[in-house]
Amino acid sequence: MLTEEEVIANFNPNESIGFSDEDNAKLHQRLHWYKAEKGRTDRVAVVYFPTILESARRQILRGNQNATIEEQKTALAKVKRTLAEKLGKSATSLTPGELLDTREVRLKQCRAVYNKDLGFLEIPEDLSRSEQAIWDKLGEARSYFYTLLLIYQGDRDGEVEREHASRGWRIVPWRFSEEKYDTFRKIDKGLHEDSSSIANADLLLTCTDSQFQKITITNAGSAFYKQNTDFLGRVLEAAASLRDRLQPFRQLSTEELREKLGMPATAVTPSSAADGFDFSEVLATV
Numbered sequence: 001m002l003t004e005e006e007v008i009a010n011f012n013p014n015e016s017i018g019f020s021d022e023d024n025a026k027l028h029q030r031l032h033w034y035k036a037e038k039g040r041t042d043r044v045a046v047v048y049f050p051t052i053l054e055s056a057r058r059q060i061l062r063g064n065q066n067a068t069i070e071e072q073k074t075a076l077a078k079v080k081r082t083l084a085e086k087l088g089k090s091a092t093s094l095t096p097g098e099l100l101d102t103r104e105v106r107l108k109q110c111r112a113v114y115n116k117d118l119g120f121l122e123i124p125e126d127l128s129r130s131e132q133a134i135w136d137k138l139g140e141a142r143s144y145f146y147t148l149l150l151i152y153q154g155d156r157d158g159e160v161e162r163e164h165a166s167r168g169w170r171i172v173p174w175r176f177s178e179e180k181y182d183t184f185r186k187i188d189k190g191l192h193e194d195s196s197s198i199a200n201a202d203l204l205l206t207c208t209d210s211q212f213q214k215i216t217i218t219n220a221g222s223a224f225y226k227q228n229t230d231f232l233g234r235v236l237e238a239a240a241s242l243r244d245r246l247q248p249f250r251q252l253s254t255e256e257l258r259e260k261l262g263m264p265a266t267a268v269t270p271s272s273a274a275d276g277f278d279f280s281e282v283l284a285t286v
Contacts, residue, residue, distance in 0.1 A: 031172070031173055031242070031245060031246070032172060033172065033173050033174060033175060033248075034149055034151070034172045034173065034174035035210070035213070036205060036207035036213055036215050037207055037210055038207050038210040039156065039207070039208075040207055041156065041157050041204050042154070042158060042204070042205045043151075043154050043158045043159075043160045043202055043203070043224075044149045044151050044152070044203050045149070045152075045202050045223045045225060046105045046148070046149060046150075046198055047105075047147075047149070047150045047171060047225075047235060047236075047239040048106065048107065048147040048148040048239065048243060049100040049102050049104070049105065049106070049199070049236075049239070049243075050100070050101050050106050051100060051101060052079055052080070052083055052099055052100070052101045053076050053079065053080065053099070055101040055103075055104070056076055056079045057072060057076060060072055060075055060076075077091075080094070095237060096237065096240035097233060097236030097237035097239070097240045098236070100240055102199060102232075103197075104197065105188075105198050107145045107146065107147050107184075108145065108147065108246060108248075109143060109145050109146075110122050110123070110143075110144055110248060111123045111141045111142065111143055111144070112141065112144050112248070113135070113139055113140070113141045113142070114138075115139065117260075118252075118260060120249040120250060121138065121249060121250050121251070121252055121257075122247075122250065122251050123135055123141050124251075124253070127254070131254045134258060134261070135257065137261060138257075142178065143177075143178050143181075144177060144178075144248060145175070145176055145177075145178070145180070145181050146173060146174065146175040146246055146248045148172070148174070148239050148242055148246075149171065149172055149173070150169060150171050150239075151169060151170050151171070151172060152165055152168075152202075152224065153167060153168030153169060158205075160224065162224060162227075165224040165225065165231070166224075166225070166230070166231040166234075169225075171235070171238050171239055173242065173248075175248040175249075176215075183217050184217065187217065187218075187219055190219070191219065196222075200223055200226060201219055201221065202219075202220040202221060202222070202224060203217055203218065203219060203220055204216075204217070204218045204219075204220045205217055206218070
């Protein structure tokens, strides 16, 4: 059960769904993850970027792990003001896309396990020893990575007309294994030797097996979308709108997993104190 502080800090209003018209609309906003097609090559760019505040905080802590929260807040506010001044805007009017730090691509990571009855399940973090023992019953967990891809509209060979690159593009999430992460690292290392990085490059994804998603990743040269200011802005705003909606695998709590596995549930003392409680009067004063 979450405390008031934990609800404010951690509660995600979109983590569950009800039966209202608003909730029904969520079904049509569900993300479709990238699935490569055998015999096809897609020209893409990786567009999952940290925000400037995330990058700045990472840099602060690298320089001084003992920096206080107040010192960090002051430094982050200055970073945001500086960006706003550069763009001729106020700090409060910066858009989500403008707050992305496009200098460095960063990937999200999770651990997951496959079960023939339950499919892929994301393993929760910070499990106790007893909880970990329950998840271990599913088999060996593996590391997975996920990001956002800008996919250009092109032919089956990945050919894209540069002057038309800003037409017909789309952004989709992509999840992949540790082996592909190693490929990304090698490509990024090679680009750094030429004073570049994956953040500034397009890639070619060539699929040789759609069932097991066997994909060859190669460098395709400079990112088309970064060569046009308007195109760049539209891509960043679209990426910013998706970056917090990524859920690569099905999520279960340990108690839910117990039930799925037919194990006895942990004893819980029932409570109905909030049953039928009308929150409207309380919230009207907030």
